[in-house]
Amino acid sequence: MIGKLKAGLIVGLIVFLLFCATPPQTPTSQPQMPEIKIGVLVPKTGEFSSAGLVMENAAKLAEKHAKEMGYNVKVIIYDCGDKPETTKTAFLSLVREGVTAVVGTYSSPQAMTAADIANESKVVFVASVASADLESKVKTGNKYVFRNAYNTSYWGILAVEFLEKTKAKSYYLIGYEPLKTFNLGMFSLIKNSTKAEFRGESWVKSPTVSPEDYKRVAQEVAKKDVEVIIVGDPGLGSVDFVREYRLAGGNATIYSVGGTLALPDILAKLNISGIAFQAAALEVKAKTNLTKKYFEDYRKYYGTEANNYAGILTYDAILIVTQAAARGGDLISNLERGTFIGAAGVYEFDENHQAKWGSEKLQGTIGIYREGRIQVVS
C-alpha cells in the first residue's frame, strides 16, 4: 500500500515537474493589423484600355510594395470602362465588397461620377488620373473626394514652363476629343499664361469614330509655321500623330502630356528627336526612395518600362490611402492632415483635397528625347 502510494507520489512529482518545465505557450504569429481593402477603378475595356493595363499593373505593384512595408493591404480591381455609367456600376460593386477607399478612374466625366457616388456611399475616392474640376465638389460639401493627380491648372503650368524654358516664340494646340474636358482646361491656362504666340488649335476625333483622323490633323498642322506643338492625347494615337506629322514634313518640337510618348522604349524605337513630355516622375530624377523601386520592379515584373503618369499616380494613390488608413481613426482627417510618401514625391492635400503639386516636395518633371536619349528639361 505504502509502495503504491510512493509510486503514485513519484509519478505525480514527475508530472508536476514536467508541467513546470513546459515553456509557456507563446502566440505563433504577431497580432495582424486590420486588413485595408482598397478598390481600384481601372479602364480595362474601351477607349482607355491601354492606360488601364498600366494602371492595373501599377496597382498590383503597389499592393506588393505595401505588404513589403508591413501593411496588411488587399487591392480589389474592377473594370470601370470608359463611361460614367460603367464607372458608377463598378464603384457600387466595390462598395459592396466593403472597401476602405476607392482610387483610380481615367477620364474627367468618370471621375466626376465617381466623386458623386463617393459622397452618396460615404466611401473615400482618390482620383489618380483625371483632371476634372473635383475641387468644386469639395467646396460644395463633398468631403469624400481627393485627388493625388494634377489638376487642370498644373497640366497647363507644366506646358507653360516648357514654353518659357525653351524660349519658344509660337505654339499650336492639338486636342483629343475623348479627353475634351481635360484638354480645354489645360489649353485655356496655356493661352492665358504664356508670352508665346498662339497659332491655332485642331482636334483629333475619337478613333472609334474615325481611326484615320490623326492623319488629317497632322497633314494640316505640318503646313503651319510654328515652334512648339502641344499634344493633348496621352494614348497610342499620339505616336501615330507624331509619325504622320514628321512624314508630312513638320519639324516643330512636340510637347506631349506624357503617357505613351513618355515611354523610353517607344521614344528610342520611334527615334524622332525633339519630343518633349511631362512625367510625374522619371527614373533618372528620383524623388523619394520609392521612385527607383517603382521603375525597377515595374520593369522586372511586367517586362516593360513604367508608364509615367496613369500608372505611377495610381500606385501612389494606393500607398497614400494605405498610409492614411494604417494610422487608424478617421480616414478623411488623416488624409487632410497627413504627409504621404509616394514614388512621385511627398504628398500633402490642400483645403480642396487636391495634392499640392508644384510644392517643394511634389513637382512634375519635363523630359525631352534628343540625340538618342532622354534629357531632363526641368
Add this chain to the structure above:
Amino acid sequence: MISLFFSALIYASLALCVLLSYRVAKVVNLSFGSIFTLGGYLSVFGLFITPIFGAWIGLLLHIGSKRMDASKATIFSLGIAIAIEEALRILFRVENILLDSRIFYFFGYKLVFEHFLASMISATFLILFLAFELKKPFSRLKLKVIEEDIENAELYGIDAEKARAIVLVISSAFFCSIGGLYLSGRVISPTIGWLYMIFSLFIATIANVFREKAYILILPISFGVCWLV
C-alpha cells in the same frame, strides 16, 4: 488626298470581308477585330505567317459555328475575339509594342511602305472580287442563291457549307494579313483591332442597304465615309 484614297481602298476591302461573312456565312464576324490585331503581333515574327494564322482561325470559326444560327454564330465569333485578345495579353505581356516600318517615296509623297503595300493588296483583292462578280455569272448566281436562302441553295445542289468555309477562311486570312501590314509603325495593344473592325462594319452596313449593288458600290462608299469623317 493620296493617303485618303489608300485608306479608302483598305477599308473597302475589309468591309467587303465583313459583308461577305454576313451574307454568305450568315455571321456578323466579331472576331475580325482581334484577327486584325493578331496580324500586327504576328508581323513581329514575319509577315508571311499572318495569312496562315488568319485562315486557321477562320476555319476554326467555321467548324465551331456551322450548326449554329446567325445570332449564336455571332456570339461564338465574339468568344473567339475575346480568346485571341486574352491570349495576346498572356503571350506578349507588354502593353505597348511599336511595330517597325519603312519609309517609301511615292511620286514625291513620303509614305509608310507597309501601308502602301496593304493598299495595293486591298486594291488587288477588290479587283479580283469584282472580276468574279462580273465575269462569272454562274458562280455569281450560286453566291446570290446562298445569300438569299441557304436551304434553297442546298435544294439546288449548291454546297453552301463549302462556300461558307471558303468565305470565312479567306476573309480571316485577309484581315490578318492587312492587320500585319497596316499596323506597322504604330503602337499596338490587344484591343486596337476593334477600331478598324467597327469602321469596316460601318461601311459594310451602309453598303448592305444597296442590296445587289453593294459589292460594286463598296469602294465609293468607303471613299465617301473616309472623306466625311
